[in-house]
Amino acid sequence: MLAIQRESRSVEDLPYELVERKGVGHxxxxxxxxxxxxxxxxxxxxxxxxxxxxxxxxxxxxxxxxxxxxxxxxxxxxxxxxxxxxxxxxxxxxxxxxxxxxxxxxxxxxxxxxxxxxxxxxxxxxxxxxxxxxxxxxxxxxxxxxxxxxxLVPLRCEGLVSNDTNLLHGYAPLSRLEGVVQGLENLVNGSDFKQRHQDTGWDVKVFGSRRDDTFSLIVNMPFLAAHIGSMDEYWARKRTIQTELEEFVDARGIGRFSMLMNATDRNGRPYLTALGSVADTGDVGVVGRGNRVNGLITPMRPMSIEAPAGKNPLDHTGKIYNVMAMRLARQVHEKFGGPAQVHVFTSKEAPLERPDEVVVTTAHGTESEVGALVEAAVASTDDLTVELIEKGITLW
Known part of the structure; x- marks a missing residue:
């Protein structure tokens, strides 16, 4: 079931990196x-x-x-x-x-x-x-x-098997670019920011690229039309928000960066919405077209195309193992250091506690040490089910 690959390279070693996050109002x-x-x-x-x-x-x-x-x-x-x-x-x-x-x-x-x-x-x-x-x-x-x-199936039921054939991935840690892209959206749509800037909308989208140590960031964020009285007021509010966002990026130790905010207003029209999302004016959304389980869209990383949201939390491994792979990668990174990846493959009807293959990529840790983490993770799928139902786990 378990295979270990030895690898010490990080995405930070790549000369170029791209990341995106679709905000909670997308x-x-x-x-x-x-x-x-x-x-x-x-x-x-x-x-x-x-x-x-x-x-x-x-x-x-x-x-x-x-x-x-x-x-x-x-x-x-x-x-x-x-x-x-x-x-x-x-x-x-x-x-x-x-x-x-x-x-x-x-x-x-x-x-x-x-x-x-x-x-x-x-x-x-x-x-x-x-x-x-x-x-x-x-x-x-x-x-x-x-x-x-x-x-019906009770919680912590024994003998459950995978409802599907799935391939899942997780990695840790986040790169500098990934962290700042996710952090910007979390900031703008956080409760403190929204209390201070009640004219800002929720359909925030953040893009980032890195060329060596130079970062380029794009932040798209609508304003609420009822709060903006003119184009001049729009420009003034945009400058205020962008200054705060740039200070946030600078505080994270990103030395060389540029930021473009609301690229759409280069046509001379403000980015305004009624309730804070382009869904106000007919745009369409679909499950699975946005962020992966770690909250990011990361084309430079291993990335499953599973859409876990809404799937059965009891036996659908496209959901359960998606969360497990992400958390297991974090555990491997935190315990042994260095970059870590986890890849999980399971076939339909395989016992939940015995996925067909688990591949862990790490530069450190013995096979028995890594194996112990994997065994503990796959043995606790019922805990994930309970958490998904009782507390909820953010999958986007």
Missing amino acids: PDTMCDAIAERVSRYYSQHCLREFGGVAHHWFDKVTLYGGGADIDYGRGELTSPYRVKVFGKAAFRVGDVEIPVREIMFRAAADVLEQVTTGFQADRHLVVELGVVDHQGSGRGVSRYQPASARD
């Missing part, structure tokens, strides 16, 4: 968050009512943006966001209904209220149901049409 990130919130709420409902979790996946969420009336000093949504959830799930356990549509609406409303300003679910949200309970090949009727609570 339509794609919204969809990831909604999909995962639906899975959590659905799982929590099943545990509360039946003592186990019905099989499900809600990882095909799309968001069709609304319409807005936007001008200086005015920003109002005129057409609602439309969220459609595709997937499979049980609609009832025996004769007891699971309120799937209500769960979806509450999940979408909770997410969108957190990553926009002024969102009112009763006025601004329509949720469409694209979920079925059809049975797949080789599956018993109880998979999506459970006859009783006995057909």
Whole structure:
């Protein structure tokens, strides 16, 4: 199961590096968050009512943006966001209904209220149901049409197997560029920043490149139209924000850098939105098109294309092992130093505690030392399931 590759090179050794992060108000990130919130709420409902979790996946969420009336000093949504959830799930356990549509609406409303300003679910949200309970090949009727609570899976159930064939990756530590790109978005969409700058929007996108030790950063961040009275006011507010962002980058020890903010306004038009996202004016979001599990888009790194958000937290290894690989890489790095990578491959029906292959790349640590970390990680998948359902793990 375990293979170790010896490697001491780091992404920092590359002459060129590229990184991107889509912020929490980007339509794609919204969809990831909604999909995962639906899975959590659905799982929590099943545990509360039946003592186990019905099989499900809600990882095909799309968001069709609304319409807005936007001008200086005015920003109002005129057409609602439309969220459609595709997937499979049980609609009832025996004769007891699971309120799937209500769960979806509450999940979408909770997410969108957190990553926009002024969102009112009763006025601004329509949720469409694209979920079925059809049975797949080789599956018993109880998979999506459970006859009783006995057909559901309790937490920490023994003998679970992988629901899919998956290939996952994780690495540590973040590079300087990765850290500053993620840090900028976290700063701008953090509660302290939003309290100090209440005219800033949430659809923040940060790009970064590094050529040797010279960094180039692009930050796109909308302002709320209702708070901006003129183009001159827009330029002034943009200068204030950019100065703060540049001070943040400088404080992280990034010596040589340039920053371009709101590249779109080079056409002479301000970047304004009604609620803080381009979803206000019809842009579309889809699960899995944005950040990977570590919160970044990293084309210079090993990167799985799995879309974990919304997948079943009990046995879908595309979700469970995705988090495990990332955390295991951090453990290897913290214990032995140097860059670390973890690659996990598993086939369908393989026991959760025995993935087919785990490859760890590290310059240090004996096989027994690394093996002990791997064994502990794969033996604790039930802990990850509990955390995903009870606390939530950010997957974007």
